Amino acid sequence: QVQLQESGPGLVKPSGTLSLTCGVSGDSISSGNWWSWVRQSPGKGLEWIGEIFYDGTTTYNPSLKSRVTISIDKSQNQFSLKVNSVTAADTAMYYCAKVNQGAFEIWGQGTMVTVSS
Amino acid sequence: EIVLTQSPGTLSLSPGERATVSCRASQSVYSNSLAWYQQKTGQAPRLLIHGASRRATGIPDRFSGSGSGTDFTLTISRLESEDFAVYYCQQYGRSPWTFGQGTKVDFK
Numbered sequence: 001q002v003q004l005q006e007s008g009p010g011l012v013k014p015s016g017t018l019s020l021t022c023g024v025s026g027d028s029i030s031s032g033n034w035w036s037w038v039r040q041s042p043g044k045g046l047e048w049i050g051e052i053f054y055d056g057t058t059t060y061n062p063s064l065k066s067r068v069t070i071s072i073d074k075s076q077n078q079f080s081l082k083v084n085s086v087t088a089a090d091t092a093m094y095y096c097a098k099v100n101q102g103a104f105e106i107w108g109q110g111t112m113v114t115v116s117s
Numbered sequence: 118e119i120v121l122t123q124s125p126g127t128l129s130l131s132p133g134e135r136a137t138v139s140c141r142a143s144q145s146v147y148s149n150s151l152a153w154y155q156q157k158t159g160q161a162p163r164l165l166i167h168g169a170s171r172r173a174t175g176i177p178d179r180f181s182g183s184g185s186g187t188d189f190t191l192t193i194s195r196l197e198s199e200d201f202a203v204y205y206c207q208q209y210g211r212s213p214w215t216f217g218q219g220t221k222v223d224f225k
């Protein structure tokens with residue numbers, strides 16, 4: 001079955017860059033789906049960050065667009081998230097997800113990222 | 118962006134009872150592009166319903182979704198112990214995709 005797994009540092013310094021990767025197993029990242037990032041913090045609930053298509057086309061939440069980059073690595077069957085200039089407000093659980101017919105069909109288990117010095 | 122408002126915030130019920138969760142959108146959701154998710158403590162959300170009323174793969178038929186335009190409902194016909202969780206609606210009709218604030222279904 002399809003599984004997604006997030007990985008990356010759990011602690012990032014303020015003004016630094018948050019970098020996460022989502023490994024996909026049981027499916028090809030070139031299968032024609034969109035692949036998404038969603039975060040969840042106590043203060044803001046669930047927030048869609050952005051997503052990428054297998055051909056590299058991206059779409060971002062305007063609230064984060066200036067600081068976010070999502071990329072895809074078809075050779076590794078994974079996609080990645082970078083958030084620049086992080087602050088405490090970026091502290092959250094970060095999830096990657098497979099999009100199917102628009103909805104977030106499969107989710108990774110999530111990874112907690114704390115922004116702190 | 119489309120704001121989704123869920124009600125009630127908390128629903129206190131007993132096993133076997135019916136649960137009804139409402140999700141109201143600030144503007145019409147294009148093509149009924151509305152999903153429902155269940156989240157248990159320490160777990161990722163799980164897709165229950167998409168397209169407002171279509172159950173995702175493997176979801177029991179006690180879960181149903183209805184509604185159109187700006188008003189949507191998730192119904193759990195008879196609560197089982199594993200259904201006590203937080204439920205979120207989400208629209209994917211107009212970017213940015215947005216979520217409701219969640220409704221907690223807990224034990225009375």
